[in-house]
Structure formats: C-alpha cells, structure tokens
Amino acid sequence: EALYGGENGLEVIERIFQGAKQWLKDSGYFILEIGMGQAEDVLKLARENGFENVAVRKDYSDIERIVVLRRR
Numbered sequence: 001e002a003l004y005g006g007e008n009g010l011e012v013i014e015r016i017f018q019g020a021k022q023w024l025k026d027s028g029y030f031i032l033e034i035g036m037g038q039a040e041d042v043l044k045l046a047r048e049n050g051f052e053n054v055a056v057r058k059d060y061s062d063i064e065r066i067v068v069l070r071r072r
Contacts, residue, residue: 010041017049024071029054032067039064 013032020030030051034042043053051069059065
C-alpha cells in the first residue's frame with residue numbers, strides 16, 4: 001500500500017526529512033525513492049531541512065526516481 005502524501009504528495013517526505021536529522025550524523029547520507037515529477041520539490045524540501053543534493057538518479061524508464069542527499 002502506498003503512503004498518502006497529502007495534497008501535494010510531499011507531507012510524508014517532509015516528516016521523514018525532519019526525523020532523519022536526529023538519526024544521521026553530520027555529513028551522513030540519506031537515499032530516498034520519490035514519485036514521478038517530485039524531484040525539484042523534494043530537493044527544495046531537502047535544502048530547507050538541512051540536506052544538500054548529492055545526486056538525482058533516473059530509473060530504467062528514464063524517470064528521476066532516486067535522490068541521494070547528505071546532511072550538512
């Protein structure tokens with residue numbers, strides 16, 4: 001079953017970012033699978049929550065699907 005992400009589909013991701021800060025060490029990596037078309041919004045949320053973008057990877061269908069982030 002998929003998680004319901006709220007109106008914009010990003011509410012769960014934002015909560016995950018907020019919680020991940022307590023578990024990751026400084027410069028720790030966080031890898032996240034995202035939905036189609038969410039890359040820009042996810043990267044914006046990541047920056048707002050103390051992460052920096054390391055890479056966005058495409059899946060076999062050429063869709064931006066994986067975001068690799070690092071905690072500042």
